Amino acid sequence: MVGSILLAINHGSALLSGTMTAGRWSSALLTYPVPYAVNIPLADGK
Numbered sequence: 001m002v003g004s005i006l007l008a009i010n011h012g013s014a015l016l017s018g019t020m021t022a023g024r025w026s027s028a029l030l031t032y033p034v035p036y037a038v039n040i041p042l043a044d045g046k
Helices: 002-017 020-028 033-044
Strands: none
Touching: 002 020, 002 033
């Protein structure tokens, strides 16, 4: 859910206009694992 919201905020206009470059796609793909990776240490209390 968080990844989708961040994707829409950060890349929504490029997605809708069809102007996604390779660099933007790689950034967009990282939008999903980063919140998960940040949450793991916080959930463990470390």
